[in-house]
Amino acid sequence: MYIEGTGHTEGEGCEHVFSSSNELARSTRHANPFHRHQSIEQHFAFWDDDKYAALSIFLRNHYREALADIRTLTAELSAIKDALNLTDADFTRFHAQERKYLDELKQTPVKDHLSIRYIGVLDELTEHQREWDLAREAANRSLVEIHTDSLNDMHVALNQARVRVDMAYSKLQNTEGSAAHLETQLGIDKQWEIGKEASLLKYCSALDDLECLVVMRLFELSKLSLSGTGN
Template identity: 80%
Template sequence: MVGAFHGHAHNRRCQIDWHPMYIEGTGHTEGEGCEHIFSSSNELARSTRHATTFHRHQSIEQHFAFWDEDKYAALSVFIQNHYREAQEDIRTLTAELSVIRETLNLADTDFIRFHAQEHEYLDALKQTPVKDLLSIRYINVLDELAERQSEWNQAREAANRSLVEIHVGSLSDMHLALNQARVRVDTAYSKLQNTEQLAGHLEVQLGIDKRWEIGSECYSRFREEALLLKYRSTLDELERLVVMRLFELSKLSLSGTGKYAVFDVF
């Protein structure tokens, strides 16, 4: 079993096997008992860092002795509160589950089947199929190709305007303006050619005879897939950053505060 706190940092495939939510008999156990102890004992670091060996051992032993006594004294209240909480959850969740079953016409076995189907789906979907990845890459290249075409057209228009708008003056100024226009056109055309070659290469790999038009059915379908892929990647990154922040807050003994401590250094 992976603890409920750490479990959300694992991928979905791991969670449906090892997260406490999906393991029968775990109840409200989150599997983070050690972390509760460590969170409290971390406070010892500041007071024992520069202490002697004797006083360090003494502080640690006293801390855990008081920890045991406090937990033992509050054990009956702890059990009573959790028992009442469990009874209340059983009552409310059973009622909610009954409504869901009636509304969606489901049986208890359907939930087990849904879990098994998700397990099977994730096993088969280790990664996005290569052809789909190539198709997503292809539509991104088509977007880039349209952008490069627009840049080349703008460069040519600017070059034509430069021929008309050049004021009579020194030959060096005229030569500089024409040279700048030529460089811009050549650069834009070079980028356009490179993108054309990449699009053609992807079309060969995908077996595409006629280039997809922006807005066509195939383009729109894989554009949506590309957005979903980017969305999922962003969610994964966000979850990773949230978990990282929680760990940082825990190290600073600021868990649950939602903010960092700010220290002014002079």
């Protein structure tokens, strides 16, 4: 963003070449190797000839555009500086602030990230609480269903029930500790209740991720002229 010396260049010169060559996909995807290579070589040969023939016109037009932009933008910038009482240092500061703002948008704000994590921990807490209840119920049933005529079977059943209860309780304790830690960080006095709002938040987060991926894919296909090649 705002690389000094690049002017209005978008920095995608190679992409323009690739975008044009991708048009060959429709005619070469079913061709044999010889004709495929021949088509590609002819395409780039014509590309070079066309660009070389139009090079002088390209340079002249862009030079004129640059001079016109310098005259127009310099006058507009002077008017803005006078109207808003700005200096050149202010524009440098604005640039730094914009860069900082855009960099911060790359990641979810810390509070939102903690809130999303807290909701996930509450879901885990509910699940582990249910597992612990089931483990205790299974342990109580095992005491009734054990056959007293076999001490070995009784020992194995009791040991399995104890291990299951201990593991479930350990998971529950760890999750409770994580929830308490997040509540301290978020300043939560009363534990949240998982309801429609929490489910909606998770749904919106997943929908945002999906939308971002779809838009990125569409931009790539459009930029590379691959929208009609079956991809």
